[in-house]
Amino acid sequence: MNTPSVRAVRPEREILTRQRLPYFVGVSGETVGAQGLSMHLVVIPPGARAEPHLHRGHETAIYVLEGRVETRFGADLSQSVVSEAGxxxxxxxxxxxxxINLSATEPARAIVARNDPAERDRVEPYTPPPAAGG
Structure with a gap:
């Protein structure tokens, strides 16, 4: 692999992630030779939601640019936090x-960073356990 150097990246196209959301790949091992991080733009279409998932062994930091997003988390995905622009x-x-994009009419956009240069390779689908009382 080439030695990393200062580079500007302008994503030319979106990709559909394992989370089933459109991403615009920015900084990664693949695009610039990053060795310890990745950073992308995610767009959640109006009313859309990601598939349940986790990032094996890696932290995620998100900065919301536009919209309101509910993030459900925990073993049964019952805990929740709402984040909005800023x-x-x-x-x-x-x-x-x-x-989950809380708007039925406007997309939500966010910058997503992880301490993993190949983060797409370590996304794992997650199936919550059945609800108690079934």
């Missing part, structure tokens, strides 16, 4: 979660 959000490693 808020930062931290998700610890291995924490199951989903992101």
């Amino acid at each position: 808020d930062f959000l931290f998700i610890p490693p291995d924490e199951p979660h989903i992101a």
Whole structure:
């Protein structure tokens, strides 16, 4: 691999992630040779939600640029926090979660950073346990 150097990255196209959300890949091992982080733009379409997932062994930091997003987390995804434009959000490693755009008409946009240059490789789908009383 080439030695990393200062580089500007302008994503040319969106990709659909394992979380089932559109990403615009920015800084990563693949794009610039990053060795310890990745940073991307995620767009959650109006009324859309991510698939339940976790990031094995890696922290996630999110800065919401536009919109209001509910993040459900925990083993049964019953805990919740709402973040909106101007808020930062931290998700610890291995924490199951989903992101939900609370607007039915406007997309939500956020910058997502992880301490993993190949973060897409370590996203794992998550299936919450059945609700008590079934």
